[in-house]
Amino acid sequence: MADDDILGADPAIRVSSGGPNRSGGRELLSAAHEAASETAVAEVGSTGVPALEPLVLATADGESAFFSRCPPERVGSIVETLEAGELPTEGVMAVVKHEPGTSRLPRPANGPLSVGTRTVLGTCGWAVPTSPEDYPADGFIASEIGDSNEAIAQVAEAKLRGRGRGDAAADVPIADRWELAREAAGEAAIVINANEADRRATTDRVLLESAPLAVLDGALAAGRALDATNILVYCNEADELAQERAAEAAAVLEDELEEGISIEVLAGPDEYKAGEATMAIEALEGNHRLEARLRPPYPSEEGLHGRPTLVHTPRTLVQVGEILADGDSSSSEGSSATGTRLFSVASEGDVSGDDETSAPTTVELAAEEDLATAREAIEFDGHLKAACVGGVFGGLTRTLDVPARANALRAAGLGTNGVIELFGEEECMVAFAGNRAVFGEEENCGRCVPCREGTQQLTNLLREVYHGEYESEGIRELLRVMDTTSICSFGRDASRPTRTAIEAFETEFRAHANGRCPAGVCK
Amino acid sequence: MSSKSNTSDPIWEHTEESEEQRSRLEEMIAPGTASDPNVESEENATVTIDGRSITLEAGATLLDGLEQMNTEGYVPALCSYDHEEKIGPRSECRTCMVETDEHGVVPSCSFPAEEGMTVHTDADAAAEARDVNLDLLLGNHNLRCTTCGKNGRCELQNVSIENGVEEPRYGVFDDREEYEPIDDSSAFIQIDRNKCILCNRCVEACNDVQVAGVLRMEGSGSDTRIGFQNTEETMMESTCVSCGHCVTVCPTGALVEQGLVDSSTIPLPGFTHKNSIGKIAGEDYTGQARTMTPMIQDQYTENEPVVEVVNRRAGTGTDTHQEADD
Ligand code: SF4
Ligand code: SF4
Ligand code: SF4
Ligand code: FES
Secondary structure (H helix, E strand, O other): OOOOOOOOOOOEEEEEOOHHHHHHHHHHHHHHHHHOOOOEEEEEOOOOOHHHOOEEEEEEOOEEEEEOOOOHHHHHHHHHHHHOOOOOOOOOOEEEEOOOOOOOOOOOOOOHHHOOEOOOOOOOOOOOOOOOOOOOOOOOOHHHOOOHHHHHHHHHHOOOEEOOOOOOOEOOEHHHHHHHHHHOOOOOEEEEEOOOOOOOOOHHHHHHHHOHHHHHHHHHHHHHHOOOOEEEEEEEOOOHHHHHHHHHHHHHHHHHHOOOOEEEEEEEOOOHHHHOHHHHHHHHOOOOOOOOOOOOOOOOOOOHHHOOEEEEOHHHHHHHHHHHHHOOOOOOOHHHHHOOEEEEEEEOOOOOOOOHHHOOEEEEEOOOOEOHHHHOOOOOOOOOOEEEEOOOOOEEEOOOOOEOOHHHHHHOOOOOOOEEEEEOOOOOHHHHHHHHHHHHHHHOOOOOHHHHHHHHHHHHHHHHHHOOOOOHHHHHHHHHHHHHHOOOHHHHHHOHHHHHHHHHHHHHHHHHHOOOOOOOOOO | OOOOOOOOOOHHHHHHOOHHHHHHHHHHOOOOOOOOOOOOOOOOEEEEEOOEEEEEOOOOEHHHHHOOOOOOOOOOOOOOOOHHHOOOOOOOOOOOEEEEOOOEEEEHHHOEOOOOOEEEOOOHHHHHHHHHHHHHHHHOOOOOHHHOOOOOOOHHHHHHHHOOOOOOOOOOOOOHHHOOOEEOOOOOEEEOHHHOOOOOHHHHHHHHHOOOOOEEEEOOHHHOEEEEOOOOOOOOOOOOOOOOHHHHHOOOOOEEEHHHOOOOOOOEOOEOHHHHHOOEEOHHHOOOOOOOOOOOOOOOOOOOOOOEEEEEOOOOOOOOOOOOOO
């Protein structure tokens, strides 16, 4: 069972962990509970930086000490020192002064937690994820939603675009889809799409684990604005902690708000395609096999069982919450109103995801910040040869001087699924393209020709490069057709890795056709 | 999925089956395909196609407009079928792409005709898309027309000729090692999946029109194939009632009546459809008397939902499963 609440407690011990390193966190937690007599102890979610976790935070008198990757045997002495009236500092990663009782994680001056901004991440790793007492003081946003016109107008004015590939309104203004949903016949449903099988892309999982109330509150607010009757939280079967937190948060919200909207938590397959917005709906409807649906009409008009359905990611919904919480302060200045974006950052080779030390680091960037900022959040020595932005079907770029906005990312040919992978000199760009094409060939749903057959022929054409034939025009033509004619984002996105690899590194393709791998990787 | 008219059903179905029974059957049917939204227009719409204006009645897609005129560019629209017939649009082949001023390049067979749309069939991007997608289909097709039972009455062959295909960009599927065996087990219908373009017409004919619930789409990626809902491997072991509807709608030589398997092939001594591939499943059955099998089996083994309920609170909301219009 989750701890009650921790904000305002003094002295306090927090144990922050999530996803892959939660079992380590539980161990520290029971050690802390055992040692503590007058210190409040609570389990909190991940800060988004698994490299530091399990992380123990010792707080007293407006000061917090950070113990990263804390060994279990150290916990006893940390608690002891704290209870003796002193802030423990031996082996500490950082000590940060802050306002006593602050509702947001105090940020060290250095290291990954100092990078970018922490707005939607603010409570992650600090508040007890499912505690209503720890939820920001002004209370639940959903309870404030009265007039649907007003809520939709606020979201429209903020020009909020859907975040991530699992959002049915990815990169387009979500208010347009809300309008369609409101006009469509039938009672609306809201799907929170948190099923991301790409282990490079962890931002939605982090939000659901560490700030599930914010995610569900955003969804409930949307639900009220649209008179929805159901919210379905669609998780990945492998993300057990996210499922658990979502279920607890749902119970809390139903008790607190006596809401007329029912909330269900469901677990879909750990497959990349299952995260596509319409395949999410297919899964939720109980199909035994997944394939994408045609569009238009979009799910917002005809979705779950034919009902108007909003499919949004946790990332989108926390932004909805931010906008609606700001409410009347309609003076919100232009561009920053588009909100922050979350990125999972890792260097290549690190993204297996099962290994706790290598899970990606979450970074939040304001719209005017460049992706380059995110680089500081992880250890990456040496020359940056390229970055892949957008996840498994992201785009390659030689420069990270690209603003963290959907249209800027798109204009640079990059993906918007919130992932930055850093590649050093030893990475071969032809092998990169080949691997991503094979992934597309193996994982697609099989419905449409440009994707099903296109990924297969793309793989063949890339194989031919190794046999001395690099057909630049033929490959580009195929990529164009995959991009313009695939039914869903899977096939469109699957064209991106090769297209951007050719744009930025064509000499490597020519070199391979001449039997040479410049990175010295391919035989 | 569009019109609910039962005009294509045999007369006896209505006497033997009440609506209630029929809907119970529909619920048990698991074709493995997505439930698409209704892509037909809601109102009459006047659209401009290649500079000429045409008014289409409600219930139309752009393709309905294209079919009524001589378009500038040839639009194969291979996988489309008369949508009045409860079949399609599956919209998988993407050889019906056209350019629109409003929405860019779109599949005409599944795009609602909207008032005022302007369509160009000969735009470069659309023509390129149609050509490439047709070649992609041929790239995974066993193009041995001379030994095919549909030679001369094959829609894929027709559109390829009409589209001026001479040498498909990606070659043709010609790797004997990887051929799927021909399913020759049924006395009535032969299946050659090496010729299947996955248009899904047969599945819809079998499920939505006949409500026989035999065929389904299975697998994913390059393993996507036509299979049987009772999870058996051959037509003989399936629950097929041999109505033949699937064969009628199949655009290629993937489904052929046994009597016609070699009817339209060019006679080459010793060269037949079967030995063109060299792998045959279910030969033992040939000649066996065909017994009728029950239409629907009580139990399917692989049709479990992919999603699992973690937590469902009663709440005060309604069940998610409700009709949109009630
Ligand atoms: S683009 Fe790929 S994943 Fe999407 S419908 Fe087509 S085959 Fe399926
Ligand atoms: S012949 Fe068999 S498989 Fe074909 S439509 Fe009829 S019942 Fe279905
Ligand atoms: S067997 Fe024929 S009708 Fe069925 S999907 Fe294949 S090509 Fe289409
Ligand atoms: S005819 Fe439109 S996609 Fe096949």
